[in-house]
Amino acid sequence: MNQVPDDLLHSFELKAMEQAERAQLLSRRIEQNVATVESPGGEVRLTVDSSGGLAGLNFGSAAERLPLERLGELVLRTSRQAQARLAESMNDLISDVYGRDSETARFVARTYAERFPESQDDEGSGRP
Numbered sequence: 001m002n003q004v005p006d007d008l009l010h011s012f013e014l015k016a017m018e019q020a021e022r023a024q025l026l027s028r029r030i031e032q033n034v035a036t037v038e039s040p041g042g043e044v045r046l047t048v049d050s051s052g053g054l055a056g057l058n059f060g061s062a063a064e065r066l067p068l069e070r071l072g073e074l075v076l077r078t079s080r081q082a083q084a085r086l087a088e089s090m091n092d093l094i095s096d097v098y099g100r101d102s103e104t105a106r107f108v109a110r111t112y113a114e115r116f117p118e119s120q121d122d123e124g125s126g127r128p
Contacts, residue, residue: 026097033093035086039078046075048082050090052116080116087112 034055036047043063047056063071091109098104 022097026094029093029097030090033086033089035082035089037078037082037085039074043071044074044078046078046082048079048086050086052083052086054079081118083116084118087116087118 030050033050034047036045036056038045041062042060043066045056045058045060046054049055057075059071063074066074087109090112091105094105094108095102
């Protein structure tokens with residue numbers, strides 16, 4: 001009769017190891033995930049890291065012709081677009097690891113979508 005508890009314990013250990021491997025894989029993928037967006041006119045190209053923070057900012061030659069106030073607004077808008085794209089890519093990444101219908105995928109997707117919502121002025125953004 002010891003066989004059944006041993007089998008259950010072994011099965012539990014395998015599932016725990018599988019979950020730990022998934023978590024490590026997910027952690028590595030999340031750390032490497034970035035999102036890059038270019039403004040429609042090519043004035044700004046901006047990259048955010050996995051936390052949504054600024055990781056890169058480049059200005060195209062068209063940026064020289066913009067008033068600084070307008071350029072600042074464009075940087076902020078492009079940053080919001082990159083963060084919204086990050087939320088989308090995180091959703092895809094989590095779904096690849098845990099499955100789209102998993103509670104984990106739904107939780108992470110909801111968290112990123114709440115943190116980085118797509119704004120109304122983000123329509124028509126250029127994708128690199």
